[in-house]
Amino acid sequence: MTVVLKLGGSVITEKDEPETVDRTALSAAVSAIADSAVGEDIVVVHGGGSFGHHHAAEYGVSTTEGTHDVDGVQAIHGAMCRLNAAVVDALSEAGVPAVPVHPFSAGVRDADGDLSLPTAQVTTLLSEGFVPVLHGDLVAHAGAGATVLSGDELVVELAPAVDADRVGVCSTVPGVLDEAGTVVNRIAAFEAVESALGGSDATDVSGGMAGKVRALLALSAPALVFGPDALPAFLAGENPGTTIAGDVDL
Numbered sequence: 001m002t003v004v005l006k007l008g009g010s011v012i013t014e015k016d017e018p019e020t021v022d023r024t025a026l027s028a029a030v031s032a033i034a035d036s037a038v039g040e041d042i043v044v045v046h047g048g049g050s051f052g053h054h055h056a057a058e059y060g061v062s063t064t065e066g067t068h069d070v071d072g073v074q075a076i077h078g079a080m081c082r083l084n085a086a087v088v089d090a091l092s093e094a095g096v097p098a099v100p101v102h103p104f105s106a107g108v109r110d111a112d113g114d115l116s117l118p119t120a121q122v123t124t125l126l127s128e129g130f131v132p133v134l135h136g137d138l139v140a141h142a143g144a145g146a147t148v149l150s151g152d153e154l155v156v157e158l159a160p161a162v163d164a165d166r167v168g169v170c171s172t173v174p175g176v177l178d179e180a181g182t183v184v185n186r187i188a189a190f191e192a193v194e195s196a197l198g199g200s201d202a203t204d205v206s207g208g209m210a211g212k213v214r215a216l217l218a219l220s221a222p223a224l225v226f227g228p229d230a231l232p233a234f235l236a237g238e239n240p241g242t243t244i245a246g247d248v249d250l
């Protein structure tokens, strides 16, 4: 069983403190992965939190607004590499054979903003017994310089590439919430929840929960959005939080 798991940047960092890892949250997530029966058949993606979003906001870069400022590119990509090293190190210390994969070196958007991301390195690393760890990043963008590539977009690209059986997005919230604050069980269409969907409650240049739901609806496999407490349950095969199932007959 192959799993694609995104650890939200808002989970593993102190999202309001620039470049600060939330050590307690990261080690809880790492233990859940290391202790799960999924073993090495997992691709991990992590988001930006207070590493990427902080710098991206400073330089005015988002998934659609690019930059040609080399200092901005180095600041944003460099911060994401530092967070990636922290995640890979923590996984390695827990005995998970984690290796870094940096999307900036591989991905590209064309002039229409359409993303191409080679994935043969990820599938090969996986079949060779490694756990690839990718991250939200920048990508070269024709006509725009470099734009943000969110971890949610990576999940959408990677899930079909590795033929994922389970896709999980672990965020700070227990699922997608309706206007009354209750976790929505299943989402099949953006319009059904649009009015309840906001951005993020922290600095976030990739659209917060609305961006996440829109991206995950593009997947043919169902994706689950859940909170950190539910990560062990997700890895044990349960279905906590919200199931987002765009192309799937419900």
Ligand SMILES: Nc1ncnc2c1ncn2[C@@H]1O[C@H](COP(=O)(O)OP(=O)(O)OP(=O)(O)O)[C@@H](O)[C@H]1O
Binding pocket: 007, 008, 009, 010, 011, 046, 047, 048, 049, 050, 053, 151, 170, 171, 172, 173, 175, 176, 177, 178, 196, 197, 198, 199, 200, 201, 202, 204, 206, 207, 208, 209, 210, 212
């Ligand atoms: N209807 C909603 N249901 C749940 N969360 C929502 C909703 N509307 C807005 N949000 C916000 O979405 C945020 C989760 O998205 P965010 O992009 O910040 O998370 P993340 O993926 O964990 O972090 P990162 O983008 O750094 O990887 C929460 O801060 C939450 O307040």
Ligand SMILES: C=C(C)CCOP(=O)(O)O
Binding pocket: 009, 046, 047, 048, 049, 052, 053, 056, 076, 080, 135, 136, 137, 138, 148, 149, 150, 151, 152, 205, 206
């Ligand atoms: C801000 C950057 C560079 C990465 C964004 O990734 P996300 O937190 O998954 O949206």
